[in-house]
Amino acid sequence: MASMNSLVQIKGVRDGLLAAFDDAPWEEQRSALLSQIDERPAFFQGARLAVDVGSQALKVNELVALRDNLSERNVALWAVLSESPLTEQTAQLLGLATRLSKPQPEEQKRGDAAAEDTALFITKTLRSGKRIEYPGNVVVLGDVNAGAEIVAGGHVVVWGRVRGMIHAGANGDSSAVICALDLSATQLRIADKVSAMLKPQKHPKPEVASINGEGFLQSELWHPGELYLQDMS
Amino acid sequence: MTAQIITVTSGKGGVGKTTAVANLATALAADGRKVVCIDGDIGLRNLDVVMGLENRIVYDIVDVIEGRCKLRQAMIRDKHYPELYLIPAAQTRDKNAVSASDMKRICNEIKPDADFILIDSPAGIERGFRNAIAPADRVLVITNPEVSAVRDADRVVGILEAEEKGNPSLILNRLNPALVRNNDMLSAEDVLDLLGIHLIGIVPEDEAVIIGSNRGAPVVTDARSRAGQAFRNIAKRLQGEEVPFMDLYSQGGFWGALQKWTRRK
Numbered sequence: 323m324a325s326m327n328s329l330v331q332i333k334g335v336r337d338g339l340l341a342a343f344d345d346a347p348w349e350e351q352r353s354a355l356l357s358q359i360d361e362r363p364a365f366f367q368g369a370r371l372a373v374d375v376g377s378q379a380l381k382v383n384e385l386v387a388l389r390d391n392l393s394e395r396n397v398a399l400w401a402v403l404s405e406s407p408l409t410e411q412t413a414q415l416l417g418l419a420t421r422l423s424k425p426q427p428e429e430q431k432r433g434d435a436a437a438e439d440t441a442l443f444i445t446k447t448l449r450s451g452k453r454i455e456y457p458g459n460v461v462v463l464g465d466v467n468a469g470a471e472i473v474a475g476g477h478v479v480v481w482g483r484v485r486g487m488i489h490a491g492a493n494g495d496s497s498a499v500i501c502a503l504d505l506s507a508t509q510l511r512i513a514d515k516v517s518a519m520l521k522p523q524k525h526p527k528p529e530v531a532s533i534n535g536e537g538f539l540q541s542e543l544w545h546p547g548e549l550y551l552q553d554m555s
Numbered sequence: 556m557t558a559q560i561i562t563v564t565s566g567k568g569g570v571g572k573t574t575a576v577a578n579l580a581t582a583l584a585a586d587g588r589k590v591v592c593i594d595g596d597i598g599l600r601n602l603d604v605v606m607g608l609e610n611r612i613v614y615d616i617v618d619v620i621e622g623r624c625k626l627r628q629a630m631i632r633d634k635h636y637p638e639l640y641l642i643p644a645a646q647t648r649d650k651n652a653v654s655a656s657d658m659k660r661i662c663n664e665i666k667p668d669a670d671f672i673l674i675d676s677p678a679g680i681e682r683g684f685r686n687a688i689a690p691a692d693r694v695l696v697i698t699n700p701e702v703s704a705v706r707d708a709d710r711v712v713g714i715l716e717a718e719e720k721g722n723p724s725l726i727l728n729r730l731n732p733a734l735v736r737n738n739d740m741l742s743a744e745d746v747l748d749l750l751g752i753h754l755i756g757i758v759p760e761d762e763a764v765i766i767g768s769n770r771g772a773p774v775v776t777d778a779r780s781r782a783g784q785a786f787r788n789i790a791k792r793l794q795g796e797e798v799p800f801m802d803l804y805s806q807g808g809f810w811g812a813l814q815k816w817t818r819r820k
Contacts, residue, residue, distance in 0.1 A: 382717060383719065393654070416717055417714075449710060449712055450709040450713065451713055468709070
């Protein structure tokens with residue numbers, strides 16, 4: 323589609339429209355997008371729009387402003403694609419998708435590399451409705467409340483209380499573990515094993531959940547000096 | 556005068572948003588404040604019924620937005636308090652008739668002439684809710700001591716955090732001390748433990764609330780009602796006064812825990 327403004331390219335994808343930005347300050351990109359929409363209101367009327375912001379690190383208020391601007395023009399912002407983890411996190415906070423329906427294969431590869439020695443570090447309590455998806459390990463410094471979900475390709479460590487759902491080793495890694503100070507989860511999953519268990523405890527103790535030798539998902543109390551990962555030596 | 560804009564919201568329906576707005580507004584007006592209530596529940600309005608002003612509605616908020624009347628014309632004066640006004644919702648339209656910037660514009664217009672603007676949010680976390688919190692300086696999250704209501708409140712608190720709306724305060728509504736004593740209901744401590752936000756008031760279960768709502772006379776006007784007293788206390792706290800929490804339980808133990816929580820803020 324020929325565009326009068328080279329800052330932003332808009333094309334059709336399976337789930338709606340995708341706006342991709344060239345390198346430029348965010349304010350310029352935003353106004354370029356909005357002026358494109360204002361030029362052809364009929365075309366954009368009621369559209370579902372995804373934006374690809376490249377490596378821009380966007381704050382919550384910037385994304386909220388964009389969403390409001392779009393919604394005033396009757397365009398629904400449903401996804402934000404970004405290479406910046408900060409922007410991805412912001413988008414997830416606002417309940418926006420961070421990828422189009424099919425993850426691209428190269429993205430998957432990046433995830434595997436990340437799984438080995440890095441982790442997504444979250445320093446707040448995850449409240450109901452929040453879903454964290456990450457191809458690698460996830461560390462939470464805070465609680466995981468009922469109704470919140472973590473789906474991680476690697477291990478999950480929670481320095482806090484878990485009442486929500488955690489899925490470790492989501493890509494099939496059955497050696498993944500879930501550690502928490504208080505494991506009162508409604509449901510835990512590791513690889514393809516599901517365990518609905520774990521009543522809230524009066525006096526919680528740190529626990530580690532893993533798949534044992536017989537292939538069952540189980541949790542055991544943490545003991546000082548014990549290593550929970552065979553390959554950690 | 557610059558009004559403080561307070562939105563009351565909950566996520567779950569039926570926990571007492573409208574009742575709280577009507578009562579807090581009436582209590583603030585009784586303390587001599589100029590208060591404007593806005594019913595944000597376009598399409599399912601009922602703040603007018605609870606405040607007993609249904610038969611006075613000529614224009615509503617959608618008429619203001621679409622330019623069919625002036626803002627002043629849509630502000631209905633209360634029967635008893637001349638400094639208490641209601642801007643009713645439209646009943647025949649839906650949430651899409653209003654946008655977040657419309658709400659901000661209306662609030663900005665009222666702001667110089669009032670002490671408090673109270674916005675009654677619709678249930679849910681969709682557009683109506685977003686409109687209701689858009690202009691807010693402060694958000695009160697109301698919940699009942701039920702697992703489902705607390706979980707929805709948790710979701711709402713998460714959204715408010717994501718939208719950087721400041722720290723919300725919690726009203727725990729319809730607490731039944733007798734049921735809590737028998738371990739048949741979540742206690743205030745349980746709810747605070749789950750939500751971890753600042754508590755601004757606990758309203759005990761009280762039949763007088765329902766009677767008052769049906770009569771269009773908010774329960775704060777009933778000097779003997781415990782719930783009315785609780786709402787009057789919350790209104791004082793909104794005005795910046797330090798008011799001790801009511802003793803809902805005769806047994807000890809509760810106090811220490813509660814004070815620990817209120818200090819946490």
